[in-house]
Amino acid sequence: MSDPLKVRIRTVLKTAGSLQQGVEAIRDDSDLHAAGLTSHATVSLMLALEEAFDIEFPDRLLRRKTFSSIDAIAEALAEIGVRDEAA
Amino acid sequence: MTDPAASAYRRFRDELLHHGLLISMGVDGLFGRSGGFERVLEGVNAAIGAVGDVDRPEVMRFPPGIGSLQLEQSGYLRNFPHLAGTVASFSGGDDDHRALLDSLSKGEDWSGTQRPTGVALTPAACYGAYPVVAARGRLPEAGALVDVYTWCFRHEPSIDPARMQMFRQREHVRIGSPAQIATFRETWLERARSLVESLGLPMAIEVANDPFFGRVGRILANSQRERSLKFELLVPIVAEAPRTACVSFNDHRDLFGRAWAIEAQDGGVAHTACVGFGVERLTLALLRHHGFVPGDWPAGVRHVLGL
Numbered sequence: 149m150s151d152p153l154k155v156r157i158r159t160v161l162k163t164a165g166s167l168q169q170g171v172e173a174i175r176d177d178s179d180l181h182a183a184g185l186t187s188h189a190t191v192s193l194m195l196a197l198e199e200a201f202d203i204e205f206p207d208r209l210l211r212r213k214t215f216s217s218i219d220a221i222a223e224a225l226a227e228i229g230v231r232d233e234a235a
Numbered sequence: 236m237t238d239p240a241a242s243a244y245r246r247f248r249d250e251l252l253h254h255g256l257l258i259s260m261g262v263d264g265l266f267g268r269s270g271g272f273e274r275v276l277e278g279v280n281a282a283i284g285a286v287g288d289v290d291r292p293e294v295m296r297f298p299p300g301i302g303s304l305q306l307e308q309s310g311y312l313r314n315f316p317h318l319a320g321t322v323a324s325f326s327g328g329d330d331d332h333r334a335l336l337d338s339l340s341k342g343e344d345w346s347g348t349q350r351p352t353g354v355a356l357t358p359a360a361c362y363g364a365y366p367v368v369a370a371r372g373r374l375p376e377a378g379a380l381v382d383v384y385t386w387c388f389r390h391e392p393s394i395d396p397a398r399m400q401m402f403r404q405r406e407h408v409r410i411g412s413p414a415q416i417a418t419f420r421e422t423w424l425e426r427a428r429s430l431v432e433s434l435g436l437p438m439a440i441e442v443a444n445d446p447f448f449g450r451v452g453r454i455l456a457n458s459q460r461e462r463s464l465k466f467e468l469l470v471p472i473v474a475e476a477p478r479t480a481c482v483s484f485n486d487h488r489d490l491f492g493r494a495w496a497i498e499a500q501d502g503g504v505a506h507t508a509c510v511g512f513g514v515e516r517l518t519l520a521l522l523r524h525h526g527f528v529p530g531d532w533p534a535g536v537r538h539v540l541g542l
Contacts (some may be wrong), residue, residue, distance in 0.1 A: 187458050187490075188313070191451040210453035212461055 151176075153230065156200065157221050164196035165189055176218045190215050197221065201230050243473045244395040247523070251396055254527040263392035264400035275529055276403075276518045278540030279434075280384065283405045283512050286426050292382035292407055297363035299356060299386035299401075305366055306355040308494050314455065317448050318389040320356040323349035356388035360404035361509040368410050369495040376500050378411020380419075397472050397479045397519050406511040410497060416508045420466075420484055423510040427468050427482045435536045436470050436520050443467040443480065464488065470520045481516045485509050 154176055161180075162171045168184040185193065193215055198204055205214070206228065214224045251257040258267030268276070303321055306312055312319055325335065325348055338345040357363065360383040368379045384405045392400060409419035424440060431438050443465045444456035459465055468482035489504045491497070497505040521540075525532040529542055 187455050188310070190458070191454055194451065194454060207450075207453060210450065210457060212454065212458040215454075 151222070153222050153225065154218050157197070157218050157225075160196045160200045161193065161218070164193045166192070174218065176222075178217055180215060180217055181212065185215065187212075197225070201225060203228055203230060240474055240477065241394065244393070247473050248394060248396040250527065251519075251522070256522065256527065257396060262400075263394055264398065266396070266399065271529065272518060274542065275521060275540060276514050278542055279512075279514050279517045279521070280403075280405050281541060282430060282434075282539055283514075284382070286430055287382060287407050290380055290407075292380040294382045295364055295367065297357065297360075297383065297385050299388065300354045301357050301362050303351065303353050303355045305362065306358070309362060309365075310490065310494055311358055311362075314445070314447050314452065315358070318391060318446070319358060320388045320390050322352045322354040322356065324352045326350045326352075357385055358389060359387055359509075360385045360406040360511060361408045364408045365410075365491050365495045365497065365507065369497040373498040373502070374411060374500050374505055378409065378415045378500070378505070381408040381410070382406075383408060395473065397516050399515060402513060402515045404511045405514055406509050408507065408509045410492075410505050410507045412499060412501075413506050416486060416506045419508055420486060420510070424466065424484055427484075427510065427512070430539075431468060431470070431481070431517075433535070433539045434517070434521060435533055436517075436524055438468055438470050438481075439478070440466055440468050443483070470516075472516070472520050472523050479516055479520070481513050481520060483511050485511070 158171050161167070161174075165171070165180065165185055166189040167174070167180070174180070174183055181190075190212060194205060194210070203225070205224070209224050209228070213220065215221060248257070252259055255269050256272040258269065260267060300322065306319060306321070323346075325331070327335075327348060327350075331348055335345055335348040338348070361381075363385065364381040364383055368374075368381065384403065386401055387404050388401050390400060391398060407423065409416055428438070428440060442460055442463050444459045445465065447453070447455040464486045466484040467480035469478035470481045472479040485508060487507045487509075489506055491507045492499070492505040497507070499505040521529075521532070521536070525536060529537070532542070
């Protein structure tokens with residue numbers, strides 16, 4: 149929980165993810181789709197992440213897998229240059 | 236850059252018009268159909284019906300419109316805003332009528348005098364069925380199986396005669412448990428393959444995705460492909476590529492079950508699936524592969540179509 153990037157992802161997930169359970173119950177490597185992240189919630193999450201981090205996901209990352217866990221999202225964000233200390 | 240297939244589309248369209256099979260209406264993607272075209276199309280439709288009738292589906296026939304609210308509820312506007320069409324009509328008083336007459340006399344834009352009617356054009360034949368089944372309450376153990384056939388509208392004007400704006404779909408819709416959905420899809424993949432084979436058409440069945448709008452649509456399209464939720468039976472019509480989807484097999488999971496609150500037998504959310512046949516496309520495929528004179532087609536094909 150100390151990773152500031154993942155803390156910020158959690159904040160976004162809390163409002164945009166429409167998950168059945170609370171974000172607190174989700175581990176960094178938990179499968180978000182299994183936790184109830186629907187296709188449309190994935191879209192909302194993507195848009196919310198773009199707004200929160202002021203980025204635009206490139207086409208190659210516009211896949212379900214990119215948003216499959218907090219770890220996966222962090223990895224994608226890192227790949228497009230978002231740094232931990234950006235918080 | 237021009238579409239390399241464009242001249243092939245135009246050529247095929249002109250041939251269909253020349254043979255009097257399609258009738259020009261002056262708008263891309265809108266055509267009249269001749270009696271000869273309709274005889275083949277009705278043969279195709281009847282052949283599909285004959286294959287599905289063994290399951291004793293409930294037959295429902297709807298007009299080519301649904302309530303705008305249903306379109307909204309289905310998620311169609313969110314996913315395919317570029318394809319959706321709604322009906323607008325004049326609903327003003329004398330002053331508005333005067334404004335309309337004024338615009339008409341000056342040849343100006345009169346669309347401002349039109350207001351939404353609450354009616355949307357049907358984007359896919361199955362959309363009529365879901366709210367009806369949902370309104371009946373909890374599904375029986377056997378689930379529901381519905382046979383629908385209607386005109387559909389999609390706003391994609393094209394010179395490709397196989398991409399019409401108004402066309403008919405014959406669909407079978409399955410509503411029930413995930414296991415019932417899986418059986419339905421397997422059964423229809425096989426049935427469609429053998430039906431199209433009996434029509435003497437080359438084909439391939441491949442994983443596909445719907446044309447979701449925009450950047451967010453890429454996630455939905457990729458996700459649909461990764462989970463193999465949509466298959467299409469493709470036939471080369473104008474050329475070897477791109478081929479035309481003549482039948483589509485769609486597993487919606489619980490998307491429509493949630494949208495319309497369709498209650499499954501176990502009290503959960505029902506799953507849905509549909510298999511949709513584009514009857515104009517199959518007719519065009521037959522005309523392309525067997526020639527413009529149905530009387531000259533192979534006897535076996537004519538037999539399947541009752542011609």
